[in-house]
Amino acid sequence: MTQFAPDISDAALIQLIRDENLEALGILFDRYYQQIYRAAVSITQDDAAAEDITQDCFLKIHRYANRIDTSLPLAPWLYRVTVNLSYTWVSRRKKRRVSLEAIVDRLMSPIWQSPDHMVEYIDMQEQVRRAIKELPFNQRVVVVLYYINGLNLEEIAETLNCPVGTVKSRLHYARENLRHCLDNVNWSQEMGITAHGFAG
Secondary structure, eight states, rough: OOOOTTTHHHHHHHHHHHOOOOOOOOHHHHHHHHHHHHHHHHHHHOOHHHHHHHHHHHHHHTTGGGOOOOOOOOHHHHHHHHHHHHHHEEEEETTTOOGGGGGGGGGOOOOSGGGGGGGHHHHHHHHHHHHHHSSSSSHHHHHHIIIOOOOOHHHHHHHHHHHHHHHHHHHHHHHHHHHHHTTOOOOOTTTTHHHHHHOO
């Protein structure tokens, strides 16, 4: 079994995969699995589909290793493949626009999960759910990548194969839509909305 340095670069691992070193693929799997799975399940809202998509995403690393530009970060490539696979899954099943209900908790501050705040937390959670449900699908995807997976605007643009300006526009309108829906809610800062950029 090959011993890898903990800080071995993605580029070095891709090169090893090109030489049919599957242990290197396992390192990348461990390194990126959670982020890719989280993005897939947030878009598809289906655990089994997200698992399949995640596995397929890493299989594509092996299949297309020779085409991956190792001078660029790997994460945007992985997210682009994940989004494309997720869109395909949704379109094949003719799903209506998916919601982000399963990830609402990640948009909410942990302090609101304490017993003293549980009633308020449940009410706020439902209001945030309703607000996010109203977002157009393309805005929801940007919300997932930006707020849940922590990609920056340039990475999202590369992932979605669209201009940075388009990403900014979608994010802007998503924030405006969320702000409008939550306009009468007096807990923006307490919930971390400002920290997440919803009010910024």
